[in-house]
Amino acid sequence: MKEIWTSIRRTPYQSLSAFLILFxxxxxxxxxxxSLTFLNSILSYxxxxxxxxxxxxxxxxxxxxxxxxxxxxNSGKVLNLKYISKNEAFNIYKxxxxxxxxxxxxxxxxxxxxxLEIYAKKPIFLPxxxxxxxxxxxxxxxxxxxxxxxxxxxxxxxxxRTSLIFxxxxxxxxxxxLITMILFKIALKESEITLLRLIGATNFYIRKPYITExxxxxxxxxxxxxxxxxxxxxxxxxxxxxxxxxxxxxxxxVFNYQLIIWPLNYIFFTIVFISTLIxxxxxxxxxxxxxxxxxxxx
Amino acid sequence: xxxxxxxxxxxPLGNTALSDVSFEIDDNQFVFLVGQSGAGKTSILKMxxxxxxxxxxSIIVDDFDVTDKNFSQKxxxxxxxxxxxxxxxxxxxxxxxENVAVSLKVIGADQSEIKNDVKKTLELVGLSKKETVFPVQxxxxxxxxxxxxxxxxxxxxxxxxxxxxGNLDPKTAWDIMKxxxxxxxxxxxxxxxxxxxxxxxxxxxxxxxxxxKIIKDQRKGGYxx
Numbered sequence: 407m408k409e410i411w412t413s414i415r416r417t418p419y420q421s422l423s424a425f426l427i428l429f430x431x432x433x434x435x436x437x438x439x440x441s442l443t444f445l446n447s448i449l450s451y452x453x454x455x456x457x458x459x460x461x462x463x464x465x466x467x468x469x470x471x472x473x474x475x476x477x478x479x480n481s482g483k484v485l486n487l488k489y490i491s492k493n494e495a496f497n498i499y500k501x502x503x504x505x506x507x508x509x510x511x512x513x514x515x516x517x518x519x520x521x522l523e524i525y526a527k528k529p530i531f532l533p534x535x536x537x538x539x540x541x542x543x544x545x546x547x548x549x550x551x552x553x554x555x556x557x558x559x560x561x562x563x564x565x566x567r568t569s570l571i572f573x574x575x576x577x578x579x580x581x582x583x584l585i586t587m588i589l590f591k592i593a594l595k596e597s598e599i600t601l602l603r604l605i606g607a608t609n610f611y612i613r614k615p616y617i618t619e620x621x622x623x624x625x626x627x628x629x630x631x632x633x634x635x636x637x638x639x640x641x642x643x644x645x646x647x648x649x650x651x652x653x654x655x656x657x658x659x660v661f662n663y664q665l666i667i668w669p670l671n672y673i674f675f676t677i678v679f680i681s682t683l684i685x686x687x688x689x690x691x692x693x694x695x696x697x698x699x700x701x702x703x704x
Numbered sequence: 705x706x707x708x709x710x711x712x713x714x715x716p717l718g719n720t721a722l723s724d725v726s727f728e729i730d731d732n733q734f735v736f737l738v739g740q741s742g743a744g745k746t747s748i749l750k751m752x753x754x755x756x757x758x759x760x761x762s763i764i765v766d767d768f769d770v771t772d773k774n775f776s777q778k779x780x781x782x783x784x785x786x787x788x789x790x791x792x793x794x795x796x797x798x799x800x801x802e803n804v805a806v807s808l809k810v811i812g813a814d815q816s817e818i819k820n821d822v823k824k825t826l827e828l829v830g831l832s833k834k835e836t837v838f839p840v841q842x843x844x845x846x847x848x849x850x851x852x853x854x855x856x857x858x859x860x861x862x863x864x865x866x867x868x869x870g871n872l873d874p875k876t877a878w879d880i881m882k883x884x885x886x887x888x889x890x891x892x893x894x895x896x897x898x899x900x901x902x903x904x905x906x907x908x909x910x911x912x913x914x915x916x917k918i919i920k921d922q923r924k925g926g927y928x929x
Contacts, residue, residue, distance in 0.1 A: 416797050597793060598795050601793050601795070602806070602810060603782075604753055604755070604782060604787055605782060605783070605785075605786075605787070605806070605807055605810055605854075606779050606780070606781075606782035606783035606785075606810055606811060607779075607810035608779055608810075611809075611810055
């Protein structure tokens, strides 16, 4: 610790620059990561919303409807399926038109069609499900909003790909900038490194102070980034609550574990903090490792 | 023991640093390498430390065949060698004690050993009162003493000095050479120099180089080109 502090004190501007670059990268990555996690989970949530509604003819027996329902459930493409009988449809109708007695008088349960509301596991399955339903007998109408689903599919794919490219760019850029900053720092000690090589120092011995200093800067920048991020989240929490009103839970799939990210919770914050620390440590140590390589060839 | 057997060094651009050079230096022998600039003195020292490799021929340093294709003990070899440069190469951000201690730190010596050995070595070179002084506060002669202390500390039994008095006034140069005199017979010492007076007065073995070749090898020689 003493050696790290001495090194920072002896080259304060280079250390500060390296720290600021690390902080900028980590803070941006953190904000990007959390935003994308939220966006992805909202998209996943929305992906489950589009549905196919199939209206059967009024004379269709329930056994026929249940057969279709069971086949759909066994297809592996359906997340959820809801059968609405004639009576249930009538109840819904009555509820919707309770203030209009004239409309209620005109309609009875017999003329309302039974239906199935089908929620697909992925929007991509919806056209297949619609096609399957159209081929069945006793079907009055199949409704699904093809344009909206297609747009949603394009949007989710575009966001995922763009974020991946942007994230990769950010990592590569920050490592390159950091390598340059550390190279500046090491260049001041080029003759020392050459001397150490000539008196029998191992590569590890030479690298160690640069890597430990970078690790220190990386971890400090991670903690600071997370601290500011946490304060921002606390500040914007009321806005998030009103914006995400109606969504009870948002989660992301992490190695088959459903990590709940909304409502905000300690597990999510802990995972974000640890990930930031690891990311900061990896970037800092990788950059200093690569930077020192150049001077280890004596 | 250091053995050069028909060693030739040609650089990629075609200039020849050494041509068919052969000699043997026994353990604890004191040898001067003399010759004009570009004669090949520094190339010999750099080949001993493995900074450059010969184009042909073989070199054995302290039982290490450094020209063997499978040679992988460069670090072990360098831990047996102490190097002194004309420009001192003292670390400016470390004090005298730390500059000397670095030579032991790289080999993983423990703190008590470092403390004792550094104190003894600083006494040897006459800097025991300047342990905490930084290089910027030292004279050229004192800087070279620090470099010598760093080179001789520990078990480094081969001392290579490349123009150690090149940047010093005559009196300081003699003071420095007196330190080498103290080490005579205890270490293998190779000094590359232009200093005629020193070579003549020491009356030690002299290898004379000219255009990459050894033209004279005198057991108790003087400076003759």
